[in-house]
Amino acid sequence: MTAVSEEPILAVQGVSKRFGAVQALSDVELDVHAGEVVALVGDNGAGKSTIIKVIAGVGPADSGEIRWEGRPVTIASPSAAQELGIATVYQDLALCDNLDVVGNLFLGRELRRFGLLDEVAMEKRARDLLRTLSIRIPSVRIPVASLSGGQRQTVAISRSLLGEPRIVILDEPTAALGVEQTAQVLDLVERLRDQGLGVILISHNMVDVMAVADRVAVLRLGRNNGCFDVGRTTQEEIIAAITGASDNVVTRRRARTDRPAGLPWEERPGQDDRPGEGTDG
Template sequence: MMMAKQAPAASASAAGFADPARTPRMRVRGIRKTFGAIQALRGVDLDLWPGECLGLVGDNAAGKSTFTKVLAGTYIADEGTIEIDGKPVRYSGPAEARERGVEMVYQDLSLCDTIDVAGNLYLGREMRRGPFLDKPGMQRGARDMLKRLEIRIPNVGAKVAQLSGGQRQAVAIARSAAFNPHVLILDEPTSALAVAEVEAVLALINRLKAKGVAVVLITHRLQDLFRVCDRIAVMYEGTKVAERSIGDTSLEDIVRLIVGEGHRA
């Protein structure tokens, strides 16, 4: 993957993300989700703005995975509303969420190791020539996708199983980012990557922000938040307990909030 020099993330307030005159890319209010006797989400509110990266953090069972799966259509909320570009939406599954510009890259990447890079990039969106797959067309399209995102994978005909961890992560992100999403949710995109590969993924996130995508980054690598995020939202026991502009907080502050101390919005 191509390396790019990291620029420090601007604070959300400095970038004007919270301007009440602007419409959020996504506005979420009062999201609740229960699994049997377990209240996984207890009324979560959040705004996502074009061209920003929001870090979403919390301890295990804090509710962040359930919340993002609601945003991506994998789970249907019991209560609450979602708006995209000011318009109320209610989708019944991930396919409808994708139609409205919401994509999610899961931690397991959901790649098919036995298919080549081009095939993975077009998985579920295959190009056809009559009854047959248009493999040359998909390979041309794959090269264009990777070029636009400044991702360097020399051979789009290579099987995904042959790629490095960072290249696999890049393919998974590219598959979601190449079709012009409004919102892109990344679940632990830098876990288990080498240092150079982490740098490349963070650089890719910055490039997506520059294209106006609202990025949600779930990570336990808290130091990465201060490299690419504009805001950080902290979840605890199914609620959003705090939201901080990156310039108004510190690593120590975020750690305290994650473990349940100092819950003040």
């Protein structure tokens, strides 16, 4: 694993965003270092999509600051984000099924020679890129429509790397994928980290989050509600932050689920909960 740098590449500081009467974000903080996977989690409506759009240049914040390598920057458009070094892979992938892998990788940024498409150069670069990321695809000339969900996701992620970004944002990259396809995508996320990139992973799947993330940033109702080091926390603590549940609720639930089966009530933890005692009925 690549050592995490001391200064973050990207630092979001005190960002707020309102849509009419709805306060979507309130003083949100988020930072990402090189060689680090930060999972961004929260319930529907927590503000995940809004903060990602702010970072990706789709919708500027009303207030707050974004710093890139320590200096304040303005990200007024998606092209400005890309020029800065931020790549975003949205959930819909935006792939063209009628094009092959090479055509999708270079869509909108085709290589030309003497005014003509340089198919040889594009194919070579596509092969080199996929080989570097250890992505297994039958052929770079196979139509994207014939690829599995996991392979399509890896193609979309690979396309985002052609601009040599330093931060990659992945929006629900394992949604609707099977077990094997999910494993392929998570392996790719780890390889991005190992190559020194910062990764922001938006996911509802806590198993995936705990498997690859270094830190988990929780948003709740448009505000920060905790940032957890994966090596020092539990899935229950993160879920409690997402839902707003108290530690006592989580602790009591854990005690119930951990209660040994088959023991008399006197020998089980929480024996005051025995049915028929302490009640009028």
